[in-house]
Amino acid sequence: MRSGQVSGDGPMTARCRGILEAEFGCAGALLTPSCTHALEMAALLLDLGPGDEAIVPSFTFVSTANAFLQAGAKPVFADGDPLTLNLSPESVAGRITPRTRCVVPVHYAGVGCDMDGLREVAGARGIPLVEDNAHGALGRYRGRPLGSLGDLAALSFHETKNLSCGEGGALLVNRPDLLRRAEILREKGTDRAAFHRGEVDRYTWVDRGSSWLLSDILAAVLLAQLRARERIQAARRALWHRYRGALSPWAAREGVALPFVPPDREPSWHMFHLLFPTGEGRDRALAALRARGVGAVFHYLPLHLSPVGRRLGGRPGDCPVAESAAARILRLPFFTDMTAAEQEEVIAAVLELRGGG
Numbered sequence: 001m002r003s004g005q006v007s008g009d010g011p012m013t014a015r016c017r018g019i020l021e022a023e024f025g026c027a028g029a030l031l032t033p034s035c036t037h038a039l040e041m042a043a044l045l046l047d048l049g050p051g052d053e054a055i056v057p058s059f060t061f062v063s064t065a066n067a068f069l070q071a072g073a074k075p076v077f078a079d080g081d082p083l084t085l086n087l088s089p090e091s092v093a094g095r096i097t098p099r100t101r102c103v104v105p106v107h108y109a110g111v112g113c114d115m116d117g118l119r120e121v122a123g124a125r126g127i128p129l130v131e132d133n134a135h136g137a138l139g140r141y142r143g144r145p146l147g148s149l150g151d152l153a154a155l156s157f158h159e160t161k162n163l164s165c166g167e168g169g170a171l172l173v174n175r176p177d178l179l180r181r182a183e184i185l186r187e188k189g190t191d192r193a194a195f196h197r198g199e200v201d202r203y204t205w206v207d208r209g210s211s212w213l214l215s216d217i218l219a220a221v222l223l224a225q226l227r228a229r230e231r232i233q234a235a236r237r238a239l240w241h242r243y244r245g246a247l248s249p250w251a252a253r254e255g256v257a258l259p260f261v262p263p264d265r266e267p268s269w270h271m272f273h274l275l276f277p278t279g280e281g282r283d284r285a286l287a288a289l290r291a292r293g294v295g296a297v298f299h300y301l302p303l304h305l306s307p308v309g310r311r312l313g314g315r316p317g318d319c320p321v322a323e324s325a326a327a328r329i330l331r332l333p334f335f336t337d338m339t340a341a342e343q344e345e346v347i348a349a350v351l352e353l354r355g356g357g
C-alpha cells in the first residue's frame, strides 16, 4: 500500500502471475476479481452470443452456466458420471449440436474430469473446452495440472477455496493465440497491456471488454497464499485421508459412498463428501449432525431444475445422476486450519449415523 501501486496489474499481480504460469504451464494467467468473471471473459473471448450453446454440467455452481447465459448463449445441461459426479463424455456427446460453441467441465471437489474422453467428443468437432477449475487448482489428471487441459480455464480464490484472497480468480489462457485478445477484453477493450510492455506508443479502444482486473492489494494477499500452497495442500491432504481412513469401514457397512478418485487422478483436496443410499437417509443424517453442532451442508440443486433452468427447458429426469446426487450428498466440515480435535468430533458424530438415516 505504501508503494501507491494498488490498482490492477501491479507488482503483486506480476508475481502471482509468474507463480501461476510456472505451476500451470499456461501461455498467460490473468488475475480477475472472481472465477465468475474469468468465465465471463472466456465466453466473450470465444465470441459466444445469441444462437450459440455451451454444454455445462447440471451439478455445479450457478456461475458455470450463468457466465454463458450472460453472453447471450444458451447453457445446455449435461449429466455426470455416477462415481465422480463429473461431466460425463457420453452425456456431452448426446447434447452436441451444430450450435455447440464450448464444453465446460467442472472438476468437482477437485477430482479431475475424464478430460481425454471429453477432448475426444468435443475436440473431434473443434469445440473448445473451458475448464471451470474453481475446485481443482493444484490437482492433477494423468500427471498434468487441472487447469492446463482445456483451451481456457478459470480459477477461484474465493474465501471458500483452498487458496484465497477473499474474492478473486484467474483466467488461464492455454492457447497462445487467445492471449493477446484476452488481455484486451480484461483491460476495458483497450490495448493498454501492450502499451505497458512498450509494444505500442499509446493505447486505445480496440474491442469489447470490461474491467476484469484484481486490485494489487488483493493480489498481495493471494501472493502470500500461493507461497504457502504446499503447506496448505499438505494440511488438506492429511485431513482428507484422515476422514477416509476413519470412515471407510462405517461407510462400507452403511452403504454410504466416500469420494471416488480414479487411480490416474490426484485431487486438490478441496472437500470431502458422503453419498447416502437414499435422500431420506441424507436428510436425517444432516439433521442429526446439525443437532450435534456439526456444520454439515449439501449442494448443488441441479441447475436444470432451477427456475432459470426450467425456463431454458429443463425437466425432471433430464440429468438423473445430478438429480440423485443432489438428494443424497452431504459435505463434511473441511477447511485448512481444522484441528485434529475438531475433526475427531465430526468423525465421532458420523460414526453414529445410519446410512438409511
Ligand SMILES: Cc1ncc(COP(=O)(O)O)c(C=O)c1O
Pocket (backbone or CB within 6 Å): 033, 034, 035, 036, 037, 060, 061, 063, 064, 106, 132, 134, 135, 155, 156, 157, 158, 160, 168, 169
Ligand atoms: C464450480 C464453481 N464454479 C464457479 C464458482 C464461482 O467462483 P467465484 O466465487 O470466484 O466467482 C464456484 C464458487 O463456489 C464454483 O464452485
